[in-house]
Amino acid sequence: MLPLEQILDEHGDAVFSFLLQLSRSEPDARDLFQDLWRRLVENPGLLAEARDPRAFLLHLGRNQFIDWTRRRSARTRAHEGSHAQSDIAGLFEPTHHPDETAFREALDRALGQLPEDQRIVVHLKLWEGLTFDAIAQLLDISPNTAASRYRYGVDKLRTLLRPLYNELHTP
Amino acid sequence: MNSSTPPNLEDRLAQVPRQGLPEDLRQACLDMSRTTPRPTPPARRHALWLHWLWPHPAAWGGLAAVWCAIFALHRFAPVPVNVLAATGPSTPLIQDPDSTRQLAAQREAREELLRQPLPPLDIDRPRNATPPSTNRIA
Numbered sequence: 544m545l546p547l548e549q550i551l552d553e554h555g556d557a558v559f560s561f562l563l564q565l566s567r568s569e570p571d572a573r574d575l576f577q578d579l580w581r582r583l584v585e586n587p588g589l590l591a592e593a594r595d596p597r598a599f600l601l602h603l604g605r606n607q608f609i610d611w612t613r614r615r616s617a618r619t620r621a622h623e624g625s626h627a628q629s630d631i632a633g634l635f636e637p638t639h640h641p642d643e644t645a646f647r648e649a650l651d652r653a654l655g656q657l658p659e660d661q662r663i664v665v666h667l668k669l670w671e672g673l674t675f676d677a678i679a680q681l682l683d684i685s686p687n688t689a690a691s692r693y694r695y696g697v698d699k700l701r702t703l704l705r706p707l708y709n710e711l712h713t714p
Numbered sequence: 715m716n717s718s719t720p721p722n723l724e725d726r727l728a729q730v731p732r733q734g735l736p737e738d739l740r741q742a743c744l745d746m747s748r749t750t751p752r753p754t755p756p757a758r759r760h761a762l763w764l765h766w767l768w769p770h771p772a773a774w775g776g777l778a779a780v781w782c783a784i785f786a787l788h789r790f791a792p793v794p795v796n797v798l799a800a801t802g803p804s805t806p807l808i809q810d811p812d813s814t815r816q817l818a819a820q821r822e823a824r825e826e827l828l829r830q831p832l833p834p835l836d837i838d839r840p841r842n843a844t845p846p847s848t849n850r851i852a
Contacts, residue, residue, distance in 0.1 A: 547747045555743070556734035563733060573739055580743045584750045589765065606768060613770070636731045647730055669728045701723055708723065 547584065554597045557671060558604050560634070564666045565608045567632035567655060579607050601671070602681050605663075630655050642711050646704075653703040661696035668693050 558579065563572040582603070583589060593599035632655065635647040654662055663682065667673045675693070679686040764771060 548744060551735075551740060551743055551747075555740060556732070559735040559739070560732040573736070576735070576739060577742065577746075580746060581750075584747045586765070610768075610770065634733055636733055650727065650730060669724065670732045672728075697724060700727070704723070708726075 547587070550583070550590065550596065550600075551580075554600050557597055558600050560670065561601050561666065562604050562608065563632060563634055564654070564662060565605065565659075567634075569633055571611075575604065575607055575611055578611070579604055582607075595677075597671075598673070598677060598681055601667070605682070646707060646711060649704055649707050650700070653700050656703065657696050657699055661692045661699070664689050664692040665696040665700070 559572060559576050562575045562579075563569060566572050566575060579600075589603075590596055590599060631648055631651045634651050634654065638644055638647065654665070657665065664678055667678045667681065668675070673681070675686045675689045678684075678689040678693075682689065684692075
C-alpha cells in the first residue's frame with residue numbers, strides 16, 4: 544500500500560482539479576478535498592484493494608461531491624449562504640501571457656456553460672486522459688453514453704470558443 | 715459546420731494545464747495525516763460499515779431501522795385471542811370471575827333444557843287441524 548504522502552504527490556493535483564471542475568468554486572473544492580483526505584487518513588485500507596488508485600480516488604471524490612451537494616441543498620433551502628459561484632472557477636493555472644490568459648478564462652467560462660454530466664466527461668477525457676471505458680466505469684454509465692456526452696460537450700466548447708480561438712490562431 | 719475552426723481544438727484544450735493542489739492545502743493534508751492517530755480495529759470495522767453504506771448512510775441506516783422495527787413488532791407483539799383459541803390452550807382463556815359465573819349459569823340452563831322431556835312427535839297427524847282447502851272455500 545502506498546504511503547499517504549506519495550498518494551498526495553501522485554494524485555492530489557488530479558483529484559483537486561476534478562473537485563474544482565465539479566464544484567466550480569475553489570473554497571468548496573478545498574473543503575471537499577480535505578474531507579476526502581480525512582476519510583483516507585482515517586481509513587488507510589480504503590485504497591488497499593483499488594486496482595487503479597487514481598480512478599478510485601476520482602470515484603471517491605465524485606461520491607463526496609454528490610453527498611456534499613445533497614447536504615448543501617438541504618441547508619441552503621433554509622439558509623442561503625453558500626459560496627457564490629462566479630463564471631470563472633480558476634480551473635487552469637494562471638499565466639502571464641495576455642492572449643493565453645484570455646483563452647484560459649474563456650475556456651473556464653465555456654466549461655461553466657456545459658451541463659454537469661458533459662463537463663465531467665470532458666474533464667476526465669481531456670485533462671485526465673481516461674478512455675471512454677474507464678470514464679464509463681467511474682461514472683456508472685455505458686461507454687456509448689460517455690462518448691456521446693463528450694462529443695456534445697466538445698461541440699459546444701468549439702462553438703463557444705470558435706471566435707476567440709480563430710482570432711488567436713489566425714496568422 | 716465547424717470547418718472554420720482549426721481541427722486540433724481538442725489537442726489544444728488538453729494542453730492547457732489544469733490548476734493543481736494549492737501548496738497550503740497540501741501542507742494541511744500532510745499535517746492531518748501526521749497528527750491523526752491510526753485507527754483501532756473497532757474503528758476500522760465502523761469505517762467499513764460507513765463505506766458500505768456510502769453514499770447516503772442516513773437513508774440506508776433508516777431503512778435498516780424500519781426493517782428492525784417491523785421484525786421486532788412481528789416477533790414480540792401480543793398474539794390475537796382467536797389465534798390462541800385455534801392453537802388449543804392448556805389453561806382457560808377467561809379468568810374474569812364474572813365471566814366464569816355467566817358461563818356456569820349458561821351451562822346449567824342448557825343442561826336443564828336437556829333434562830326436560832320433549833313431547834312425543836306424531837308424524838302421521840297434520841300440524842294444522844283444518845285443511846287449507848276448507849279455508850279457500852269459505
